[in-house]
Amino acid sequence: MKYHSAIIGAGSAGLTVAIGLAGLGKQVVVIEKNHVGGDCTNVGCIPSKLLIHLANDAKDLTTSEIFARVRAKRDELRDEEDHWLKSQENIKFIKGEAKFIANDSLNVITETETITIKAENIIIASGSSPIIIPIKGLPIERTLTNENLFDLENLPKHIAIVGAGVIGCEMAFAFNKLGSEVSLIDLAPRILAPLEPEVAELILNRLESLGVKVYTAAKGKFYDQSSNNLVLDSNGNDITLEKVDKVLLAIGRRPNLDLDLEKAGIEYDRRGIPTNKVHETNMENIYAIGDVDYEPSSAFTHSANAQGRRLAQKLAFPYLPIGREPTYPSAVFTSPEVAQVGLTLAKLKQKYHEKLIKTERFELAKTDRAFTQDLKEGFILIHALRLTGRIVSATIVAPNASEMIPILSYAVNNKVSMYKLSDLVFPYPSLSEGMKKAADSFKFATLANLKNELGVYLRYRLAQAKNEELSG
């Protein structure tokens, strides 16, 4: 029997395709090496957000009880997903490791046997794993990654987190709240490198005001097992962190490519598998979505999910057109939260002449909602194209930024302008009103200076159009 589709990986990306295709009557096989639900359910978003929530709200639980609760809730969800998946018609589930043997077939190595599978389409949704750069002297039992972090039974007294990206910063807040001493270390000169510098500045201040020690432009040099000291190298100088009982490595992720891709002729490099606009690899009928895809924009649960939906549609209805891939929002569950959609200003400047970009920043503290909530920090940052006011990217730093970003995500994806945003009425009092104030500021500044704005726009926009013509 030849399946309609074989899906490698039962995480957010793979499950979405599987469910979509099975629902349309296609026979699919899903192969998963570890647990159903993938990283998100098992060692990612779900346990980390449970931990963050309980760290903040479960004042009646001990830290050990909190860790146990995180695992219990996580397992509950996992079992539910597992049970649900295995009861689906049209989905065959195999727990095992997939290896390509040709461009339409896989071997699946299970605990007891090797099964050969043939499918018209193969979807690689094998996800990613934490990058591990060993620190000299650091024993394995003191090393954490997201994969064993949630197995902790007791709170570390002092946790060093290597990598001040999204996971590193989220966990720095959570462990600080739980009561650990937290040291946060990054090789880069600033934390949260993929986000706007204004975000990094605010989150850094927040972390430091909570007592987290942050070391940028630094890396782990060695760990002394007799004293439990972790020594960092910061521009050639040693910094000693005393009595570190656990080191969490949150340096980054690498795609899971150990699938004998060569046997199917699939091109890839260490960043992942390149794909075209419909998620197809260089080989016809072989697709890659989610973390294993080359594009960093795919590395969220919601984007993996969105790609899964797109691909299910493409495979089930090959003659229906499939739109441009959207610009995905992202959210960071620090305190306050950060949400972003579109490129940072630095990257926007590679796309548009910098004179074409007009940035509005509005401090949330100036809203009446912040006044009534005693909220002193946070902002809304919007980058728009000059004159036309088209919103091209936005960042929110606020207690519920993840719930506030959808309107700006809609704006970026649907070319909504600052004028249109300025016309929208927001409920009073709300922090979201800050968006309107940012849009008002753009509108009034532009209208007051229309002739000049028009001149600048024509000069740089036309120049750019010409460049695009020459280069394309």
Place this chain on the structure above:
Amino acid sequence: MKYHSAIIGAGSAGLTVAIGLAGLGKQVVVIEKNHVGGDCTNVGCIPSKLLIHLANDAKDLTTSEIFARVRAKRDELRDEEDHWLKSQENIKFIKGEAKFIANDSLNVITETETITIKAENIIIASGSSPIIIPIKGLPIERTLTNENLFDLENLPKHIAIVGAGVIGCEMAFAFNKLGSEVSLIDLAPRILAPLEPEVAELILNRLESLGVKVYTAAKGKFYDQSSNNLVLDSNGNDITLEKVDKVLLAIGRRPNLDLDLEKAGIEYDRRGIPTNKVHETNMENIYAIGDVDYEPSSAFTHSANAQGRRLAQKLAFPYLPIGREPTYPSAVFTSPEVAQVGLTLAKLKQKYHEKLIKTERFELAKTDRAFTQDLKEGFILIHALRLTGRIVSATIVAPNASEMIPILSYAVNNKVSMYKLSDLVFPYPSLSEGMKKAADSFKFATLANLKNELGVYLRYRLAQAKNEELSG
């Protein structure tokens, strides 16, 4: 000297017009009987949201300290607004009571004199006051309205709130949290009459689970000063509430019309002053905005504000077109919050044939964010037109509903469809994802049943178009 505009009332509506016009160089006079900032700053949104916030978060303060803090913060904001207004160029501020003497002139009665003012335009933004229906035997010192509520020095042991509308419900949660025994009474058969019945049901359950006693289809009959008992009349039966020390009347608002409107020939009735699409009364160059306007949609700070902006534009740039008045969202700061935009289903059915409306309700508990936050209740309710999927109204019940509604407010005001909403990617995990799930449900149900949906749409939509033609 004849002013460009005379504005009666320095609340949200009046101040917005004043600031807008003054900024454009027009000479305006603002007349205010009480405090700058109007009800919102002084006895409305600001102190009530301060109280709600402090009731929930200021665990280190006594209740008397909380009331004092509310007043101090409120006064801080009032003083700021007051100082700011009085320092504005082009704005003359007069504290006093305005009375029309002709259709272009007012007398302003101040503490020391009566000033006659002439203006090309007169804007009535005099706001509203609480409706007071006296309860037999209830002494004045035990009677509260929003106007003296925030003057409380000590927490009532038992507060009876008459009127289970927005203010009544918000204050029921706040005083319950502060530690009062709370009884909530309404004449109507359900609480929160202007909102969807599903909202009333959830909020009622929440109130009762917190220990608030709710009496619907009931009214205050008499108060016995010797025992401090409040006796209610419920369908002819007496219900005795024991030892009630304060009674908050939150029955509704009446427009402030004591302005000798007849002398200018302005039409009005007890519901307010009717206006046309550009907020003009029956008299040319006399406008009415905010709570004093006839339309209940004007009775929010944000809608008063929006009307102020529209009117400032109309008066400053009379030849520019002014768009249709938007559909305003509303927010209720109960726990959880409620936010709504557009008509309730009951009212939608007066506008569209009920077969044309398709309702999607998504329980937030089914989102992964709710799972990680241990959130058990709340929902997203969207009414859309069948087939086309045009979103016509929506309600959210969630901890931060007021920050989540903007995307749905945009949708209702810009004819965004469920298909479009289904295409939007939301950050994971978020409660807002529930909107996408609601939209997905609509989309899949419609696509699976397209022929039937098309038939129903054509049948009822065409019938309606025909009716509209006949009637209009």
